[in-house]
Amino acid sequence: MSVLIDKFDVFAGGFWLTLQICFLAAIGALILGAVVAVLRISPVPPLRALGTAYVTVFRNLPLTVVMFFAAFGLPALGSNANFLRIPGLDAVFSRLGTDLPYFRFALIALSLYTAAFVCEALRSGVNAVPPGQAEAARSLGLTFGQNLRYVVLPQSWKASIVPLGSVIIAMIKNSALVGFFGVIGDLSQTADQLTSAGGYAFIPVAIGISVGYLIMTVPLGALLDRIEKRQAVAR
Amino acid sequence: MSQQNSVLYDVPGPRQRRITLVSSLIATVVVLIGAYLLIYRPLADKGQFSMELWGPLIDPSNENFTQVWDRLGVGLKHTLTAAALAILSSLVVGTLLAVLRIQLKSLTRRRFTGLATPLAYLLRGLSVLLSAVTRVCVEVFRGLPVVITIFFVARGFPEFGVSFDNLWYLVIGLTVYNSVVIAEILRSGMEGLPGGQAEAAAAIGLSPAQTTRMILLPQAFRIMLPALISQLVVVLKDTSLGFIISYEETLNIGKQIIGVLGNPIQVYAVIAVLFIAVNYSLSKLAQFVQHRLSRGRKTAGTPAQQAPATALISQAEGAGGN
Numbered sequence: 001m002s003v004l005i006d007k008f009d010v011f012a013g014g015f016w017l018t019l020q021i022c023f024l025a026a027i028g029a030l031i032l033g034a035v036v037a038v039l040r041i042s043p044v045p046p047l048r049a050l051g052t053a054y055v056t057v058f059r060n061l062p063l064t065v066v067m068f069f070a071a072f073g074l075p076a077l078g079s080n081a082n083f084l085r086i087p088g089l090d091a092v093f094s095r096l097g098t099d100l101p102y103f104r105f106a107l108i109a110l111s112l113y114t115a116a117f118v119c120e121a122l123r124s125g126v127n128a129v130p131p132g133q134a135e136a137a138r139s140l141g142l143t144f145g146q147n148l149r150y151v152v153l154p155q156s157w158k159a160s161i162v163p164l165g166s167v168i169i170a171m172i173k174n175s176a177l178v179g180f181f182g183v184i185g186d187l188s189q190t191a192d193q194l195t196s197a198g199g200y201a202f203i204p205v206a207i208g209i210s211v212g213y214l215i216m217t218v219p220l221g222a223l224l225d226r227i228e229k230r231q232a233v234a235r
Numbered sequence: 236m237s238q239q240n241s242v243l244y245d246v247p248g249p250r251q252r253r254i255t256l257v258s259s260l261i262a263t264v265v266v267l268i269g270a271y272l273l274i275y276r277p278l279a280d281k282g283q284f285s286m287e288l289w290g291p292l293i294d295p296s297n298e299n300f301t302q303v304w305d306r307l308g309v310g311l312k313h314t315l316t317a318a319a320l321a322i323l324s325s326l327v328v329g330t331l332l333a334v335l336r337i338q339l340k341s342l343t344r345r346r347f348t349g350l351a352t353p354l355a356y357l358l359r360g361l362s363v364l365l366s367a368v369t370r371v372c373v374e375v376f377r378g379l380p381v382v383i384t385i386f387f388v389a390r391g392f393p394e395f396g397v398s399f400d401n402l403w404y405l406v407i408g409l410t411v412y413n414s415v416v417i418a419e420i421l422r423s424g425m426e427g428l429p430g431g432q433a434e435a436a437a438a439i440g441l442s443p444a445q446t447t448r449m450i451l452l453p454q455a456f457r458i459m460l461p462a463l464i465s466q467l468v469v470v471l472k473d474t475s476l477g478f479i480i481s482y483e484e485t486l487n488i489g490k491q492i493i494g495v496l497g498n499p500i501q502v503y504a505v506i507a508v509l510f511i512a513v514n515y516s517l518s519k520l521a522q523f524v525q526h527r528l529s530r531g532r533k534t535a536g537t538p539a540q541q542a543p544a545t546a547l548i549s550q551a552e553g554a555g556g557n
Contacts (some may be wrong), residue, residue, distance in 0.1 A: 011341055043244055043255060046263045057507075060468075060514035062475035065485055065507050071498040077277050126243075134243055144243075152243065176380035180479055188383055195390055200395045217378035228241050 004208050007194065013192035015212045020093050021106060021186065022172050022216070028111030029171065033118025040123055051119070058116035063109065064176050071102065071108035071181045102182035110175060124134045125160025126152060158231065165224040175219050187212045243313055278500070289501050291492075301549030303492055311509065317474045317484060319403055328410060329417030332369070333455075334447050336422055339366040341443060350545035373415050381412040381473055389480040401482040405474065413470050420462050424455030460528065464521035466516050475510075485509065 004011070039051030058066070096104065129152050137151040179189030191209040194200045247255060278284060291299035342362040347355035376384070385408030392398060392407075428451060436446040456463070477484040489502045496502075 042244060043247075044262045045255075046259050046266060050266055056515060057511060060472075060511040060518065061507055062472040062486075064475040064478065065503060065510060068489075068499070069488065069503050069507075073503060076499050077281050079277075139247060146245070147502070154551075173378075173380035173382075173495050176382040177476075179248060180382070188380070188386070191383070191386065202391055206391065209383060210375070213380060214375060214378045214385065218374060221378065224286070 002138050002204075004171055004204050007208075008199075010190055010194065010235070011187075011208045011212060012021040014184055014209075017186045018172075018175055018185075018188075018212070019216070021103070021110065021175050021178060021183070022168075025110035025114060025171060025175065026097075026168055028043060028107065029114035029118050032111055032115035033122060033219075036115055037122040039128075040119060041126060049213075055116045055119055058113055059120070060204070061113070063113045063177055066113045066179060067106065067109045067181050070072070070105040071207060074108075075101075100182070100184075102178075102184075104182055106175075106178035106183050109176070110171065110182075113174070114167060114171045117170070118164065121160050121163035122153040124163060125156035125158075128159035129155045133196050162224055162228050162231070165220065165227070169217050169224070173213070174218075176213070281498055288375060291496055291498075299496065303496075306488050306492060306507075307485065308353035310483060312483035313402070313488075314471075314474050314477075314484040317405050317409070317477060317482070318471045320402075320406045320412065321474065322470050324406060324410045325413035325417055325470065326463075329451070330417035330421060331554065332373070332414060333421035333425065334452070336366070336369055336373070336418065337425055337447060337451070338443060339369060342366070373419065375409055376415040377419065379412070381409065382476055382479065384408045384412050384477055386406075386479060401477070401480050404480050405477045405482050405484075408476075410472060410475055413466065413473075417466060418461065420459050421452070421455050421464065424459040425451045427458070428454055431514075457528065461521045461525040464517065468517045468521070471514060471517070472510070 035055050037049050039047045040055070042048055042051075096107075133151055133155065134147055137147040142150065175186070176188040179192065180187045183189060187209055191205055194205045195202050245251075290297040291303045294300060338363060343359070343366050344525045345359075345362075347358050350358070384406060387409040389401070389404040392404065425447075432450055432454065433446055441449065473485055475486050478487040478490065481487065485506055489506050493499045493502050502514070
């Protein structure tokens with residue numbers, strides 16, 4: 001058990017790095033997912049097809065394949081994903097600016113993959129709004145923008161918050177994969193390093209790592225359950 | 236699509252149709268130019284379309300073609316074996332777990348009136364404790380990334396002197412995670428049934444075990460079938476994590492091929508197409524089943540099919556699988 005105390009800083013560092021990845025990837029996925037969702041509900045058929053194609057591809061690929069593409073395909077194209085070295089942001093998230101690109105590759109893969117699910121969550125929210133609502137809004141003479149802003153989106157937001165939450169939880173769990181793709185020092189890589197290279201006993205390390213992930217996922221899941229129950233009552 | 240549009244847009248008139256047509260053309264051109272500049276050009280500049288890189292994968296006359304596809308076939312076989320075993324075992328374990336949790340829950344409400352007081356208290360305490368333990372187990376394994384579960388299984392078992400084939404580590408790791416998820420799906424299916432079902436079963440004299448087996452489980456399976464199928468897609472996707480413990484599944488084989496031929500983009504593209512084909516048809520199957528379910532058997536007595544909401548959530552969770 002002593003490894004938990006001796007190496008507490010390693011565990012804490014891993015936790016912090018995983019949290020950083022999750023935070024950045026969540027932002028990326030939410031933005032990209034919103035764009036794809038807009039594409040999928042747009043009135044222009046080719047854009048809709050583009051959105052559908054994106055979702056079909058990324059929903060049916062294992063994240064592992066996306067990661068491989070990012071980690072081996074991008075270097076083959078001579079890219080180091082330097083566009084992610086955003087000034088200011090890399091002061092807070094120091095890994096963004098490092099010369100080793102794997103953090104950025106992992107971020108790209110995770111965002112691309114999660115965006116497909118974010119899009120589906122948002123779209124299912126819009127679909128959950130009864131058609132009569134938007135029809136009534138149109139009959140009142142609201143424009144498309146007003147219709148979205150005052151009638152559809154406020155209601156769809158309620159319906160999509162729980163699925164969005166599950167997507168984010170899933171993403172946190174998915175982020176465990178990045179440790180196997182060259183990102184050094186996140187929780188999963190810490191597990192590998194401490195047990196194989198560090199030679200520490202397996203059980204305490206496993207407990208430490210598990211606790212690290214459970215701290216992130218379980219409270220979020222409980223929160224979602226509460227929101228879901230309250231919404232069920234409200235309806 | 237048409238239903239989608241009817242929510243947000245009116246049926247387009249002649250002017251709107253013209254606008255749509257023109258903007259479609261513009262959008263197509265923009266998308267094509269974007270694809271050319273952002274995807275085709277970088278690939279072509281690096282010579283990624285050369286036959287040297289693609290040949291072993293698509294050209295039957297290439298010297299490496301048969302060997303490459305033999306290896307990929309082996310990988311596919313391993314992937315499907317692992318997926319089938321994991322699906323089977325997680326279905327079995329998941330069903331048992333769901334039944335166990337339901338039974339324990341009903342046990343905690345029992346008062347054991349016929350027994351001596353201390354014994355009754357002991358039994359009640361025991362059932363509460365067991366129920367809490369299973370709940371914690373479920374929460375823990377649901378909250379852990381499946382990567383970590385597989386990794387722990389592969390590292391932990393040899394630690395205790397038990398060692399298997401890599402295949403079994405992968406199957407066990409996947410089962411641990413997915414059986415818990417399936418158990419939750421089934422449990423929410425059973426709890427979502429109207430209370431009258433269980434009451435009626437009790438009224439005609441079925442024991443709790445019989446009630447679960449004959450009344451609750453079949454209906455839960457029916458309602459939750461779409462969610463279950465999408466969970467199966469997740470399992471199939473998750474077998475690709477076998478590369479962590481160097482199980483020879485498709486991706487790992489792909490890695491070996493790349494090591495020899497040095498064409499990562501091409502090999503991964505082919506593997507991606509394979510995965511998409513299989514998973515897409517499975518998702519279509521899930522949609523078809525859901526469609527059939529919502530259409531069929533709409534008698535007054537059957538409970539409302541509230542599958543869509545739960546199915547969606549579990550699919551989102553499904554991302555978590557991998």
